[in-house]
Amino acid sequence: MENNKSLLSEMKAYLIIGFLFILLTYWYFWLATIADIDYVFKFILQIMQGNFSGQVVPYESLSHHEQGVVTLYGASYDAIAPEVIRAFEERQHLLPIVFLVEFLLFLSMFVIAKGRKQAQITDYSNTVQVYSLFQRAVLLLNIVFMIYLFITGFSITFGNITGGGELARFMRSTHEIVGVGWIPIWFLITIIAFKDHRFFVRPSSKLWKSIFLRGKYKHMDRINYYAFVAFSTLLVVSGFVLWYLHPDSNTHAEVIQLKRLLLFLHFMGSAIISFFTFETVYSYVVSVKGYLPGVITGRLPKEYLEQLRVDVLEEENK
């Protein structure tokens, strides 16, 4: 009975978050963008069928003039390009306001929760091995890569502050290369941070613990994880294709619409993943005082785990 109640409340939490997320998506796509969403959907469906041109109506049905325009300059400039154009101006001016609102939201949560939870540690020598070397390497590399991608991504978005020049150019080009380098790390972190293995068989407990992170997700952490998986996949795929696909003047018309769509999705992914990343940082470091040396040494004080991460200790005994 107790289990059923807990499952019900869990499902209720997900339904509320899911509903809010649908509203957010509706707002983002239908109200906040001026891209032709009907066209965007048709284009995505066409991509799934293997056609990347962006020409959603048959070429033969176009007039002589329209055929010329499509052949020379690519399909449907008005469908996505105005959104791309608008986004630059507004990202530079509106994003600080969005971040301020997010900061105020976290601040309110912090005040309502009456500050942060902290563990009372008396014996720092009594520690438990929580992270394997492999896990630490993946976690730390992921932190470093994501911080660098955030900084360099913002240096492009907020070009009006950097003013361009050699340093900003270096940051832009390394954003691409570091982004490509992040792909294997991103792939590993999505695997090792998956904690919903309740139906999985563990062939070797030792091997299992050295690969998958220990503990269980709370509701919001689970949502953060799945949002990270969804939107980082979007970012990685769109970012990789944007970097890899480099049309010359002869192939420009064939691929430019695909690149515009991917840039549009890259924007969307970066805006949404920012929120969930901040939420993750808030829940692991701010609302509950984290123990950062543990991520480097791999060992956390037993008292810390007993007071704040009982789920990790339980896992230890499995």
Place this chain on the structure above:
Amino acid sequence: MSMNARMKFYCDESRCIHCDGCSVACAEAHELPVGVNRRKVVTINEGKIGLEYSLSIACMHCTDAPCEEVCPVDCFYIREDGIVLHSKDKCIGCAYCLYACPFGAPQFPQDGAFGTKGVMDKCTMCAGGPEETNSNKERELYGQNRISEGKVPVCAAMCSTKALLVGDAASVSNIFRERVLSAGHGVQSAPYGWDKAYGK
């Protein structure tokens, strides 16, 4: 040129024969690296009788240039005569201008590490850049500055059929209007030797 002149290109599709003289002349005059084509010639409906035509395309030097609107570091500027230019020293090579340009004019050399893009290059209408006029740095970064010498951009100067027109928008428009009105009239509309071979 009038006080409010706006310099424009226009390619007369009925005259362009896709000889690529304009794009080759541009690449040679400005010593462009391989892979960067400030101007290109495209043939549409190739092989379809009566529907085939060619056009020479480069930066159109738009009045409300979208590249200028999207550039996050504001490296574009529009001269008084309407020529759209940019500063390669400021450009960070983000390629946002490429996404916004309706004509695919911005070009990016892949000269960075691991094939990353370099700074943007595009047609300057042979007007150089923000550096000192006809200085070595200007020539090195942007190619020739023929406009400062009172010359026509090299692509239009080289066009053998005079399909590619350049100049003040009103003048270009007048030339094209005269061509349309005189089409089918007078000796100028018939190729050389036509009257001898086939009669008038």
